[in-house]
Amino acid sequence: MTARWPDPDRATIDRYVASLGLRSMKSRTSYRQVLHGFQDVTERHQALNQEVLLAWLRESAIRRATSTLLHRTRIIDRFLERLVEIGAIEHNPVVALRDECNIKQCMPIWRALASRDPERALAELRQPRPFCSVLGEMMAEHVAMMRRRGYKYTSQPLLLLRFDRFLQLHPGPETEPLSAMIDRWAATNVTRDHAEESEKLKRVFARILRHRDPSMPVRRPDPRPRKEAAKQWRKPHIYSPADVRRMLDVARTYPSPRVPLRPLSMYTMLLLAYCAGLRRGELARLDLGDVDLRAGTITIRQTKFFKTRILPLPDSVIAELRAYIDARRRAGGSQDARSGLFWHERGDGHYTPEMITWLLADVIRRAGLKPLRGKTGPRVHDLRHSMVVNRILEWYRTGINPQDRLPFLATYLGHRDINSTLVYITVTQDLLHYANERFRAIGASCLNLGQEVGS
16 A cells, blocks of 8 residues: 655655665765655645645745745656656645646746735636637537648647637637638737738638538638738748858767767767758658668658658668667667667657657857857758758759759658748849749840741
């Protein structure tokens, strides 16, 4: 039978701190002090509820110290999660408040409790329940139907949830038509992006209504909001081969004394992102078994639109992959084919897409291609754009007509059709020069009007 908490001998805290494997005595002492203080307050109140959390915050005197609040509340959060896991407590009061407010993070709850008026702060945190508006049932049924049909359907539900939240917070007349609801939502923000979202919402609802009544006429989409929004999009940065070489050099020498394999991992990530045009999620999902060194290919599984593709790689890239896999084995990486290709010792052994983005963005900064702070400047995804542009430039230099090769490039990138690939073609000065030269050599004779008149 599992011991209940709080326990008089404090053995639960001792076992928990021991299970964390904290290296320094200072950290172990800090954890014990925080947890013993929390148990003291809980024992005095004889209940684990919101009042205990408020009392602990008051007695800890951390109301104004944001960094201390963050550190100590994280210790309490993880301890309460463990208590629920082992059955020592029936419920986690922080999670209960989080569910009541319908939010995903615990930290906003702690900040609200540490404020001068906790009840008001918690009330301001509360979010409407998903799909509980007058149109909520219809929207929820549509999302469930699309997913049953095999679609991922991830972006459209987020849009519907935002609209659903608006309808709950700003209800209109009971007999208000759908078009008036969308117009009210569109009027809340005058930006180009919101105008495009409003048009997307109209398209989604047109599909919903046609699924419910196939006799309804097809709605013709309005392309103008998307064109207006596209005018403010940031143009991709096209890395030159020299830029890529500089980033590879930076990745190889990246300072990482605690994780010796990380510089080579980042180097290989960068190599595949540029040479194979891989997305960050595709890099994160690569497993050891996806690399076939004999055939010189890698398998990209279940990416956008549920596609899997096998990509041939140049011999030079395969040689680098072989070197990385050897270094990975020497570093103690799992040899299971299902283990992550880019392996590290913590967690499940995989780098997350977010971590890959952060690491490679730091390489771009250290290479002097991106400001040291902020989101401005070249992005990691621009490596994919650069791969497309530089490949087309190489075709021009070798006398190959890019138009004939674009379907192959679209397949290599994992696109549904050539139109998706055309989005990646950024017209640079070099690309424009080679295109003009090709037209002058092949098509300029067609414009010789004098010859036509003479004949």
